[in-house]
Amino acid sequence: MKILAISGSLRAASLNSALLRAVARLAPPDISVQLFADLGYLPLFNPDIEMTDQPVVARFREQLLAADAVLIASPEYAHGITGAMKNALDWMVGSEVFVNKPVALLNASPRAVHAQASLKEIITMMSARVVEEASITVPILGANFDEEGIVTHPAISDALRQMLTTLQVYID
Numbered sequence: 001m002k003i004l005a006i007s008g009s010l011r012a013a014s015l016n017s018a019l020l021r022a023v024a025r026l027a028p029p030d031i032s033v034q035l036f037a038d039l040g041y042l043p044l045f046n047p048d049i050e051m052t053d054q055p056v057v058a059r060f061r062e063q064l065l066a067a068d069a070v071l072i073a074s075p076e077y078a079h080g081i082t083g084a085m086k087n088a089l090d091w092m093v094g095s096e097v098f099v100n101k102p103v104a105l106l107n108a109s110p111r112a113v114h115a116q117a118s119l120k121e122i123i124t125m126m127s128a129r130v131v132e133e134a135s136i137t138v139p140i141l142g143a144n145f146d147e148e149g150i151v152t153h154p155a156i157s158d159a160l161r162q163m164l165t166t167l168q169v170y171i172d
Contacts, residue, residue, distance in 0.1 A: 004067035008074025010040045016073035022150035033090035045090035057091050064097035068171045073077030073106040076115035098126040102170040104134035134167040146155045159170045
């Protein structure tokens with residue numbers, strides 16, 4: 001199973017990115033988790049250039065198409081998803097990359113409820129299948145965890161492994 005992981009944060013020290021890297025490390029051998037690294041390189045969405053197939057946009061689309069499932073972890077800014085995440089999703093609205101694609105939403109902060117609701121609304125509108133059972137909150141905000149701390153924390157690593165097992169059930 002191939003999973004594309006998308007962090008909505010561009011910060012080098014992002015907890016959401018660390019969470020997704022930890023998931024990749026915790027994945028069993030039959031599950032490959034690849035982090036999309038070019039979110040910050042996507043140009044601002046502009047319908048006038050949508051059909052020109054910008055190379056970074058084309059790579060993003062190809063990676064989404066090749067994925068069996070998608071993991072998204074995004075921080076909340078001003079009660080919404082980040083501009084970088086919204087921009088990335090806007091580039092994909094005109095395609096069918098999310099149609100019937102299983103998606104799990106990871107939340108690094110229990111208080112980030114608005115971004116999660118917004119993400120769910122957007123990708124559901126794009127015809128993705130949000131896997132509620134695999135969409136979990138991992139309370140690492142304020143816990144001083146880095147990627148290694150997430151991987152080595154027994155309860156968190158178990159929850160992330162279970163999330164992957166649950167998501168795997170929803171792959172066609």
